[in-house]
Amino acid sequence: MADASPVPRRGKRPEQGDPVIDRALSLLAAFDAEHRALGVVELSRRTGMPRSTTSRLAARLREWGALETDARGRYVVGLRLFEIASLAPRSHGLREAALPYLEDLHEVTRQHVLLAVREGGEALLVERLSARAAVEVAYRVGGRMPLHDTGVGLVLLAGAGADVRDAQFALLGTPAEVATLRRRLAQVRRLGVAVFDRRRPAPVSSVAAPVRDHAGRVVAAVSVVVPAGSARPQAYEQVVRTAALSISRGMGAAQRRG
The missing domain is CATH 3.30.450.40 (GAF domain)
Structure with missing residues (x-):
């Protein structure tokens, strides 16, 4: 008998909510001159995203180098972004x-x-x-x-x-x-x-x-x-x-x- 479970379609926009790339960009945009270090709770509040989504995206951006963590475990902008921006x-x-x-x-x-x-x-x-x-x-x-x-x-x-x-x-x-x-x-x-x-x-x-x-x-x-x-x-x-x-x-x- 064939599996009746739905097959996810790659490259499609989620049925609800913003695309992942928009959420990630929103998370990066939460940082500014007055907010250079932010915890997950603060990031969630400033972006309006659920805490679980914020935590998952922040961790992924940290793996890639767009974010880093400071001595207190808060997220800060990573050097990978500086490297890319310097090419503008x-x-x-x-x-x-x-x-x-x-x-x-x-x-x-x-x-x-x-x-x-x-x-x-x-x-x-x-x-x-x-x-x-x-x-x-x-x-x-x-x-x-x-x-x-x-x-x-x-x-x-x-x-x-x-x-x-x-x-x-x-x-x-x-x-x-x-x-x-x-x-x-x-x-x-x-x-x-x-x-x-x-x-x-x-x-x-x-x-x-x-x-x-x-x-x-x-x-x-x-x-x-x-x-x-x-x-x-x-x-x-x-x-x-x-x-x-x-x-x-x-x-x-x-x-x-x-």
């Missing part, structure tokens, strides 16, 4: 071309030097060089920053398409705020540099300039972040522009060779 062409080629000039800029200013790209509606920090005595900042490599509220963000937003700018305008509260941002972006495009003051976590000024590819498109932004009041931000404009132009030339040469 948008950051790898850019960092390779930019690093010598970022190091020169850091040597001259002895302050924070940032390199960022636009990722959707935010700026993503792909490199940061910092002097030991530099002012405290909240930026970290791999961290995201608002486009309308940072120096690198303003440069990236000024060089983005109208659809990206319109989406940012829609996030602002009043027509007056939109008009102010429009004027600021027009000034960034006209001058080729953004100067931005921020009060928290410590008062700082940021001077940023665009990095362009061989077609003239803004693909990144480089900036120096200095303590507010330590020097006129405009004193850094020329060195930041020079670094951004040098990186742009390197990016253009690399593009033509490819």
Whole structure:
């Protein structure tokens, strides 16, 4: 007599719930700068998945290297993800071309030097060089920053398409705020540099300039972040522009060779 039990079909979506890959990605997305180490209970709560499912997926991701465990048995992001992320062409080629000039800029200013790209509606920090005595900042490599509220963000937003700018305008509260941002972006495009003051976590000024590819498109932004009041931000404009132009030339040469 033939076996009447159902035969599972490989590669099919489960009849109920999200696909396994979506659950695994949701689990990885539970980690952020404020939640770097999470136990199974916390992971279950943050993802909304049952504890048994969370435990099983976390264990499998640990076997693969996407997760590791700390001394307390909590899960943390694994180095395997870092290895894979380092292969991303948008950051790898850019960092390779930019690093010598970022190091020169850091040597001259002895302050924070940032390199960022636009990722959707935010700026993503792909490199940061910092002097030991530099002012405290909240930026970290791999961290995201608002486009309308940072120096690198303003440069990236000024060089983005109208659809990206319109989406940012829609996030602002009043027509007056939109008009102010429009004027600021027009000034960034006209001058080729953004100067931005921020009060928290410590008062700082940021001077940023665009990095362009061989077609003239803004693909990144480089900036120096200095303590507010330590020097006129405009004193850094020329060195930041020079670094951004040098990186742009390197990016253009690399593009033509490819």
